[in-house]
Structures are given as structure tokens and as C-alpha cells.
Amino acid sequence: MGRGKLRIYLGAAPGVGKTYAMLSEGHRRVERGADCVVGFVEHHGRPRTEVMLHGLEQVARGELTYRGAAFTEMDVDAVLARRPAVALVDELAHTNVPGSRNAKRWQDVEELLRAGIDVVSTVNIQHLESLGDVVESITGVRQRETVPDEVVRRADQIELVDMSPQALRRRMAHGNIYKPDKVDAALSNYFRPGNLTALRELALLWVADRADEYLQQYRGEHGIRSTWQARERIVVGLTGGPEGRTLIRRASRMAAKGSGSEILAVYIARSDGLTAASPKELAVQRTLVEDLGGTFHHVIGDNVPEALLAFARGVNATQIVLGSSRRKAWQYVFGPGVGATVARDSGPDLDVHIVTHEEVARGRGLPVVRSAARLGRPRIVAGWVVGVALPVLLCLLLTHVDADLGLANDMLLFLALTVAAALLGGLWPALASAAVGSLLLNYFFAPPLHRFTVSDPKNIVAIAVFFGVAVSVASVVDLAARRTHQAARLRAESEILSFLAGSVLRGETSLEALLERVRETFAMESVALLERAGEVEPWKPAASVGPRPADRPEDADVDMPIGDHMALALSGRVLPAEDRRVLGAFAAQAAVVLDRQRLVGEAEEARRMAEGNRIRTALLAAVSHDLRTPLASIKASVSSLRSADVEWSEEDRAELLEGIEDGADRLDHLVGNLLDMSRLQTGTVTPLIREIDLDEVVPMALGGVPEGSVVLDVPETLPMVAVDPGLLERTVANVVENAVKYSPPGERVLVAASFLGDRVEVRVVDRGPGVPDEAKDRIFAPFQRHGDAPRGAGVGLGLAVARGFAEAMDGTLAAEDTPGGGLTMVLTLRAAARDGTPARATVDGEARTLAADADTGAGADTVERDHDRDRMMRQKAGPQ
Numbered sequence: 001m002g003r004g005k006l007r008i009y010l011g012a013a014p015g016v017g018k019t020y021a022m023l024s025e026g027h028r029r030v031e032r033g034a035d036c037v038v039g040f041v042e043h044h045g046r047p048r049t050e051v052m053l054h055g056l057e058q059v060a061r062g063e064l065t066y067r068g069a070a071f072t073e074m075d076v077d078a079v080l081a082r083r084p085a086v087a088l089v090d091e092l093a094h095t096n097v098p099g100s101r102n103a104k105r106w107q108d109v110e111e112l113l114r115a116g117i118d119v120v121s122t123v124n125i126q127h128l129e130s131l132g133d134v135v136e137s138i139t140g141v142r143q144r145e146t147v148p149d150e151v152v153r154r155a156d157q158i159e160l161v162d163m164s165p166q167a168l169r170r171r172m173a174h175g176n177i178y179k180p181d182k183v184d185a186a187l188s189n190y191f192r193p194g195n196l197t198a199l200r201e202l203a204l205l206w207v208a209d210r211a212d213e214y215l216q217q218y219r220g221e222h223g224i225r226s227t228w229q230a231r232e233r234i235v236v237g238l239t240g241g242p243e244g245r246t247l248i249r250r251a252s253r254m255a256a257k258g259s260g261s262e263i264l265a266v267y268i269a270r271s272d273g274l275t276a277a278s279p280k281e282l283a284v285q286r287t288l289v290e291d292l293g294g295t296f297h298h299v300i301g302d303n304v305p306e307a308l309l310a311f312a313r314g315v316n317a318t319q320i321v322l323g324s325s326r327r328k329a330w331q332y333v334f335g336p337g338v339g340a341t342v343a344r345d346s347g348p349d350l351d352v353h354i355v356t357h358e359e360v361a362r363g364r365g366l367p368v369v370r371s372a373a374r375l376g377r378p379r380i381v382a383g384w385v386v387g388v389a390l391p392v393l394l395c396l397l398l399t400h401v402d403a404d405l406g407l408a409n410d411m412l413l414f415l416a417l418t419v420a421a422a423l424l425g426g427l428w429p430a431l432a433s434a435a436v437g438s439l440l441l442n443y444f445f446a447p448p449l450h451r452f453t454v455s456d457p458k459n460i461v462a463i464a465v466f467f468g469v470a471v472s473v474a475s476v477v478d479l480a481a482r483r484t485h486q487a488a489r490l491r492a493e494s495e496i497l498s499f500l501a502g503s504v505l506r507g508e509t510s511l512e513a514l515l516e517r518v519r520e521t522f523a524m525e526s527v528a529l530l531e532r533a534g535e536v537e538p539w540k541p542a543a544s545v546g547p548r549p550a551d552r553p554e555d556a557d558v559d560m561p562i563g564d565h566m567a568l569a570l571s572g573r574v575l576p577a578e579d580r581r582v583l584g585a586f587a588a589q590a591a592v593v594l595d596r597q598r599l600v601g602e603a604e605e606a607r608r609m610a611e612g613n614r615i616r617t618a619l620l621a622a623v624s625h626d627l628r629t630p631l632a633s634i635k636a637s638v639s640s641l642r643s644a645d646v647e648w649s650e651e652d653r654a655e656l657l658e659g660i661e662d663g664a665d666r667l668d669h670l671v672g673n674l675l676d677m678s679r680l681q682t683g684t685v686t687p688l689i690r691e692i693d694l695d696e697v698v699p700m701a702l703g704g705v706p707e708g709s710v711v712l713d714v715p716e717t718l719p720m721v722a723v724d725p726g727l728l729e730r731t732v733a734n735v736v737e738n739a740v741k742y743s744p745p746g747e748r749v750l751v752a753a754s755f756l757g758d759r760v761e762v763r764v765v766d767r768g769p770g771v772p773d774e775a776k777d778r779i780f781a782p783f784q785r786h787g788d789a790p791r792g793a794g795v796g797l798g799l800a801v802a803r804g805f806a807e808a809m810d811g812t813l814a815a816e817d818t819p820g821g822g823l824t825m826v827l828t829l830r831a832a833a834r835d836g837t838p839a840r841a842t843v844d845g846e847a848r849t850l851a852a853d854a855d856t857g858a859g860a861d862t863v864e865r866d867h868d869r870d871r872m873m874r875q876k877a878g879p880q
Contacts, residue, residue: 004113007157008092009122012203013196015177016163018122019043019090023052025120026088030056036086039112039119040074040105046176056088064097071097076108079117086118093127093147106147123147125203138198139190160207165196232261233317236289237308237338240267243323243357244285250355251321252292263294266311268304269523282520300523300572305341312350319351383425387433390417395440410445411437411466418470422477430474438467511543511593518570518586519546522579524558525572526550529590532565539567542594546571560587630663637663687724687808691832694718694753694760697725701732702751705740713752720832721760727805728829731813734798735764735825742768742823760829767822776815802827 007025009018019041029036038058043049059082062075073096079087089112094105102108109119126135129146136142152158163171171177172191236251238244248265255261267282286296301307312320325337336344343352391414398410405413414437422430443450515527526546530539530553539552549571553559556569560583568587637656641648648656695714702710721728732751739749743766750765771779780803799813806813806827816824 002116004116004118005156006109006113006154007118007120007159008152008155009120009159009161010152010203010207011122011124011161012163012200013126013168013191014124015168015171016161018124018161019049020052021159021161022088022090022120022122023049023056026056026086027052029086034086035084036088037079037082037084039079039087039089041088041090048176057084059087062100064099066097066099073097073100074105074108076101076111079112080115083115084117086120087112089119089121092121092123092151093145095145104147106151110151123152125199125206128152128206131202131206134202135199139195141190158207160203162200162203165193165200168196169193232319233315234261234263234319234321235308235312235315235317236263236265236294237320237322237342238265238267238282238285239323240282240285241323242281244281245288246357247321247323247355248285248289248292248294250353252294254319254321254353255294263289263292264297264315264317265289265294266297266299266308267520268299268301268307268311269520298520300525304338305345308338308342309345309350312346317350319353320346321353321355324354324356380425380429383421383423383429384432386417386424387421387429388436390420391433391436391440395444399444407441407445411441414441415466415470415473419473419477422474427474427478430478431471434467434470434474437470441466511590511597512545514586514590514593515543515545518568518583518590521586522558522570522583523572524570526570528556528569528571529594530567530569531594534565542566558583560584562587562591566591630666634660634663634667687727689722689724689809691720691722692725693720694762697723697728698732698751698753698762701729702736704733704737705749709740709743709748710736711748711750713750715753718753718755718760721829722832723809723811723829727809731802731805731827732762732764734802735813735827738798739764739766739768739823739825742766744768755831758831760831762827762829764825764827765818765822766824767818767820770817770821770823771815779815780813 009021011018023041026036026038036056038053038056040061041049041053041058043053059078060075061072062078064071064073074089089105089109092106092109096103096105096108102111109121112119125131126139126141126143127146128149130149132143132146169191232255234251234255236244236247238247244265248263251263251265255263265285289296297311299307299311301310308320320342322339322342325339339352339354343354346352394413394417398405398413414433418430418433418437421433511529515529518524519527524546526544526549528544528549528551529542530550531542532539541549541551550556550559550569553561553567553569556571557574558570558580560568560570560580562568568583568590570583637659640646641653641656695716695718698714699712702712736749736751743749747767751762752765753760753762755761780799803813806829810830812826812828814826814828816826818824
């Protein structure tokens with residue numbers, strides 16, 4: 001059975017018509033004879049959407065009851081039993097009611113696809129998981145209902161349902177999206193022109209990236225090498241020199257001139273040992289290009305121009321940015337250079353930009369990666385040509401030109417070619433040049449001519465001296481080249497090791513980053529760090545980078561043992577022996593980084609265990625004393641009332657019953673705080689944010705303190721606050737009870753509220769002993785009581801729970817000194833809309849504001865379902 005196909009209608013904002021488009025597609029498929037049913041569609045009371053449901057078969061929804069409220073969700077089993085060819089499933093990012101088959105609707109859709117059923121669905125751009133932070137910064141709304149990007153990217157078809165912000169706002173104003181009483185609030189909040197424009201751009205760019213992925217896949221499948229200029233892609237060729245930063249910034253300015261342009265920086269490494277570039281400089285350039293929004297690529301290739309052009313055509317680039325050559329004028333005798341070659345071979349589909357910089361013509365520096373023994377095929381061939389072919393040509397030239405230069409001058413000319421052969425190809429071409437030159441001088445220029453004999457003893461000495469000088473000069477030149485290359489290699493090695501050691505010791509290098517550095521440094525395809533528990537145990541990868549890493553050291557091209565049970569495996573080419581010293585340092589550092597990462601993990605686990613043990617110990621202490629004290633009082637009172645030996649008066653019975661009630665209240669308060677702390681520790685507190693007046697909540701929070709112990713000052717002119725009323729009541733109650741507990745007899749606690757900017761502050765002021773500055777943060781830790789608080793005063797959770805609830809509502813709770821002595825608790829809350837400026841709304845999977853998420857087809861519940869969930873979550877978040 002094949003997997004079903006997924007088609008998604010993607011929209012930039014609620015109301016653009018995704019559900020309408022999905023239903024239209026359903027009607028088209030039905031007209032073509034396809035077996036199409038509606039798995040789940042919510043029309044939200046919109047007449048035009050509701051009309052589109054007519055004529056389509058709808059699978060009955062499943063009913064669920066949660067906390068006394070009834071909800072309906074898609075019945076996955078019913079759809080699977082019906083087994084249609086196509087199912088229409090709205091709101092892909094929707095969170096199912098607890099108790100459903102799956103937590104998310106996209107998981108329901110995955111089941112249908114695995115069963116071979118094609119699915120047509122809808123989603124909004126703001127519900128993509130990777131764009132959560134971006135959408136929040138634009139709209140002020142945090143989307144809690146999200147769908148992983150990969151789920152949407154795997155869709156067989158993605159169709160953008162687009163609409164201009166002005167048209168969408170007109171549709172909103174005409175009442176086609178929300179009910180009339182919600183239109184004004186929506187237009188002034190979520191549906192502002194700026195918000196809609198930014199969301200539309202996000203949707204367009206995301207779909208463009210998806211189209212680009214498909215284009216690359218198509219070009220690869222059909223072997224298309226020519227550039228299709230559908231989008232500006234700028235490739236920056238880096239050499240590892242200091243001019244790279246200039247090139248990257250220049251390419252960034254070029255990309256900024258066109259929307260959607262992309263920057264790809266590429267470094268071409270030769271496959272002959274340590275890379276020629278400075279690792280430190282390459283790391284800086286990698287960071288720079290990533291900071292500017294581009295990507296860094298590492299490519300292996302001995303022919304730099306060919307590799308660069310192949311990479312550019314492979315990514316469908318339209319422009320290449322290169323720097324002017326750093327070579328000096330005389331170095332052009334070895335070839336035209338990378339820039340000129342790339343410009344010549346780029347063809348009409350690639351524009352090549354040569355950028356000037358401060359390093360032009362200053363020299364490329366010493367070749368820090370190649371020894372004289374590995375000069376490269378082109379230079380060795382050039383050395384043999386100069387050492388063997390040019391002496392022959394020089395001989396022909398001298399014998400056919402009527403000019404008698406003399407044997408001494410002829411020898412100097414041949415000696416110059418020998419020196420050039422040594423510079424280009426090393427010792428052996430120079431020795432061959434000396435031998436060929438000696439024979440030519442003897443045969444063509446030393447009497448008797450055209451014989452390999454010499455009549456004049458002086459000429460014999462001259463030719464012998466020539467040969468000796470030629471060999472000596474060639475040896476000296478070759479030795480100097482070897483020493484120069486060795487010094488440059490040692491300098492490169494020391495720079496690599498210094499940079500490596502410094503970054504590792506500073507903790508700046510992760511294991512994957514270190515292995516990537518190994519791969520770049522030695523021009524390898526993949527690198528893997530392998531380990532095993534014992535000699536006979538199989539190897540397991542601790543980390544790897546690159547495609548197809550080796551599973552065993554013997555499968556790799558190069559393996560570097562690290563102790564008895566660890567090895568570094570490199571694939572791509574055989575590594576020269578002289579490079580293994582640096583590789584050994586990398587391997588040792590990799591083992592250190594792996595050990596450090598594991599130690600950090602173990603330390604974190606130990607810290608969590610210690611924290612858990614501390615909380616468990618404190619909880620046991622609380623249970624053993626603070627909970628037993630009221631239990632003992634209740635037990636004593638009940639035992640007294642049940643005693644048949646004593647005849648209790650009505651006053652005594654009332655006093656005992658009051659003691660039982662007080663003990664039960666204390667137990668309820670302690671257990672409630674323990675449950676609240678548990679919810680905060682496990683992250684299950686789900687605030688239901690609503691706009692409410694403080695004077696509706698704060699007075700209700702004072703029911704647990706003695707009458708007359710609090711002075712309340714909450715002006716009616718304060719703006720409304722965006723809070724969860726139940727959590728706010730618990731927060732204020734805990735703070736006020738703590739203040740009353742520590743206030744001297746006869747001193748009343750002041751609860752005052754004020755407004756500043758977009759924040760409302762509630763201050764709880766007492767005249768107690770106060771708290772030192774160094775202890776102000778500790779009093780908010782669980783199971784902490786400051787000073788000589790009596791043991792019966794609680795388990796030390798009240799303030800910890802209060803701060804946790806405040807932060808869950810995007811507020812803060814802090815302690816300050818009261819002028820004149822005492823402690824002031826400052827509770828800061830977000831103000832609701834003021835002068836047309838909306839407050840930031842909190843959105844979650846079970847409770848969301850209508851203006852943020854209500855949508856024809858992208859994850860919104862109906863208004864009635866929102867109200868039901870509000871009541872459900874209020875019960876869930878209320879006092880325990």
C-alpha cells in the first residue's frame with residue numbers, strides 16, 4: 001500500500017480563504033469522480049464557507065468530554081474505516097482536546113497518509129514552528145499551536161492562498177471573517193496593515209524557498225548544468241587571505257539591492273595536505289558570512305577555477321565575486337590566475353565581479369601547504385619542459401643566429417635555464433637540464449663542433465665547471481625551497497595548533513565543530529570519532545561530519561588511534577605521513593572535548609539530582625512536621641469529641657470544632673502550595689490570559705487574612721490588566737498572607753496599585769523585620785523561610801508559588817525595602833489595551849485570543865469553543 005499524497009493550502013493570515021479554496025478543490029475532485037469526504041472542517045459561522053460544505057460527504061466527528069465540557073474532534077478511526085480516496089482536513093496545526101487519539105491534528109493526518117489516503121489541508125504561515133519568534137516580534141502574539149516545518153515541507157503540493165492586506169481588511173470590515181462586534185478589535189490589533197504585510201512577505205519567501213528546493217531537485221534529476229536565473233545567487237570565492245572579509249561585505253551589499261538574493265561563500269581546498277589558508281582567518285570569514293545571512297561551503301579541488309565554476313553552476317548561481325590577485329607581476333609567468341581563468345570560462349550565464357582590495361599585488365605569501373617533494377603536476381611538468389625542451393630550443397636559436405657570443409656567454413644562458421628548472425620542478429629537472437646543457441655545449445659550441453670531444457683543455461674545464469655549477473646551483477635552490485616550505489609548514493602547523501588549543505581551552509568548540517575543522521584542514525570528505533567499550537565490542541560513532549562517515553577505523557582512508565578504545569577515522573584520501581602529527585593533536589583534542597561534554601552532562605544530571613534530593617528532603621521535613629502539626633490538632637480535637645468520659649459544653653464543642661476547621665484549612669493551604677509548586681516544576685501551569693480590572697480580583701484574594709489587617713488602595717482609574725484571574729488571585733493571596741504573617745501586632749499591610757507605561761504595579765507593603773539584600777532572592781526559592789520564622793508558619797512555598805504564577809502571566813515579582821523598615825513586594829503585570837495600543841496576547845494550544853488565531857482554515861476554534869475552553873482552563877488554573 002502506497003503512502004497518500006498531501007496537499008496544503010498555505011495562507012499568510014486568518015481569513016485569506018484557505019478553507020474556501022480547500023473546499024473548492026474538494027468539489028472539483030468530486031466532479032471528476034473522486035471519492036472525497038470532509039474529515040474535519042470548521043466554518044466558524046461564515047456563510048460562504050458553510051455553503052461550500054453542501055454537497056460534500058462529512059464523516060461524523062468524535063465527541064470527547066474534558067473537565068465537564070463537551071468537544072468534538074476529527075474521528076480518525078471513522079475516516080480510516082470509511083477509507084476514502086481523498087480526505088479534507090482543516091487546521092493542520094490544531095491541538096486536539098486531551099484524550100484524543102493524537103495530541104496534534106498533523107499527527108492524525110500522518111495516520112491517514114500512511115493508510116494510503118490523500119489529504120488536503122490548510123495552515124497559516126505563523127503556525128510553522130521555525131517562524132514562531134519572528135511572528136511574535138511582528139505581531140506581539142506567541143503562537144502556541146505549531147506544526148513542524150518538516151511536516152509541511154514533505155507535502156507533495158503547497159499552494160499559497162494570497163491576498164493583499166488592503167483586500168483582507170476590507171473583507172474583515174464587511175463581516176466576512178468575524179462577527180461585527182469583533183471587527184473593530186481585530187482591525188486595530190492583529191489585522192493592522194503592517195502585521196499583514198510582514199506576514200505576507202514571510203509566506204511568499206517561505207514558498208519561494210520551497211520552490212527553489214524543487215527546482216534544484218529537478219535540475220539534478222535531469223542533469224541540467226546551465227544557470228537558470230530565476231533568483232540571484234552570489235558565490236564568493238575565498239582564498240583564506242585577509243581580503244576575504246572585503247569580498248563578503250561587497251557581496252552582501254550586492255545582495256541587498258535585490259530582494260531574495262542569496263550569498264554562498266566557498267573555499268576551494270587542494271587535496272595535497274594542510275590547507276593553504278589560515279584556519280583562524282577562515283573561521284572569522286565563516287562567522288562573518290553567516291552573520292550576514294549567507295552560507296559557508298568547503299569544496300575540495302586541485303584545479304581551483306574548475307572547482308569554483310562547478311560549484312557555482314551546481315547551486316544555480318548568477319554571479320561570482322572574486323578578489324583581485326595578490327600575486328606580484330613576475331608571478332604571472334606561471335599562468336593567468338584564478339580570476340582571469342574564471343572570467344574566461346564562466347560563459348554568458350555567469351557574471352564575474354573582480355573586486356579590488358588592500359592586498360592587491362602584495363604577494364600571496366609562502367605556500368604553507370606544499371613541500372618541494374609535492375609541487376604539483378603542473379609545476380613538475382613545467383620544470384621538465386624548461387630543463388629539457390628549452391635548452392634544445394636555445395641551442396637551435398644560437399646555432400641559426402649569426403652571432404658569436406662566445407662559449408662563456410652560451411654557458412650562462414644554459415645555466416639560467418637550469419636555475420629556472422630548479423625553481424619550477426625541483427632537483428631532478430635541474431639535474432637533467434645540467435646534463436642536457438653540458439652535452440649541447442660540448443656538441444654544438446666547443447671545438448671540434450658536432451663531436452662529443454673537446455680539443456682545447458680550457459673548454460674541457462669550462463664545461464666541467466658549468467656542469468658542477470649547474471648541479472650546485474640546482475641543489476642549493478632546491479634545498480632553499482625545501483627549507484622555506486618546511487618553515488612555512490611548521491608555521492602553519494603552529495598556527496593551527498595554537499588556534500585549536502585556544503578555542504578548546506576557552507570552551508568555544510563543540511565536538512562537531514572540531515571534527516568539521518579537521519575535515520576542512522585536511523581536505524577530507526568525512527570525519528568520524530569512533531569508540532568502543534572493549535576490544536571485542538563493535539565500534540560506535542560518538543560524532544561525525546560529512547557524508548558517509550566510516551563505521552570502523554579499518555574502513556577509513558586514515559585512522560588515528562586515541563588510546564585503546566577510541567579512534568579518529570577520516571575518509572576522502574590517504575594522508576601524507578608529515579600531516580599525521582597535526583592530526584594526532586586534533587585527535588587528542590577531540591577526546592578531551594568528548595570527555596568534557598560528558599562531564600558537563602554528568603554534572604548537570606548530578607545538579608538536577610541534588611536539587612531533587614534537596615526538594616525531597618525539604619518535602620519530607622514539611623510532611624514530618626508542618627503537615628503533622630495540624631493533623632495532630634485535628635486528631636486531638638476529634639478524639640476529645642468522641643470521648644464518652646467527658647460531657648462537653650456547647651462552648652467547648654464549638655471551640656474543638658473550630659480547631660478542627662482551622663487545622664483542615666491549614667492542611668488545605670499547605671497541600672495547595674505543594675501541588676502548585678509541583679505544577680510549576682513540571683511546567684503544567686497553563687495561564688488563560690484575559691483582560692480584567694484589578695479591583696475585581698484583588699479584594700477576593702484577601703479572604704484568607706484576618707479582617708482589618710489589610711488596607712486596600714486600588715484606584716478605579718487603573719487600566720485593565722492582561723492576566724489569568726485565578727493565578728493572579730493566588731499570587732496576591734500568597735504575598736498578602738506572607739506580609740500579614742510577618743507584620744507586627746497592630747500594624748496593617750498596605751496593598752496599593754499604580755500604573756506606569758504599559759505596566760501595572762501592585763505593591764504589598766508591611767512593617768515587619770524586613771529582609772537583607774543578599775537574601776531577597778533566596779526567599780523566593782522553594783522550601784525557604786527567612787530568619788526565625790516559626791516552624792508552624794508553613795513549608796516555605798508561598799512566595800515561590802507566587803513568583804512562578806507571576807512569571808507564567810508574563811509578569812514579575814520582586815522584593816524591595818520599605819522606607820522606614822519592612823518589606824515591599826512588587827508585583828508587575830502587563831496592562832491591557834490603552835489608547836488603541838494593544839497589549840501583547842498570550843496564546844497557547846488550549847486557550848487563544850480570537851483576534852490572534854481565529855481563521856477560516858488554520859487552527860482556530862469557534863467562539864463558542866473558545867468560551868468553553870476558557871471555563872475549562874479557569875477551573876484547571878484556579879485555587880487548589
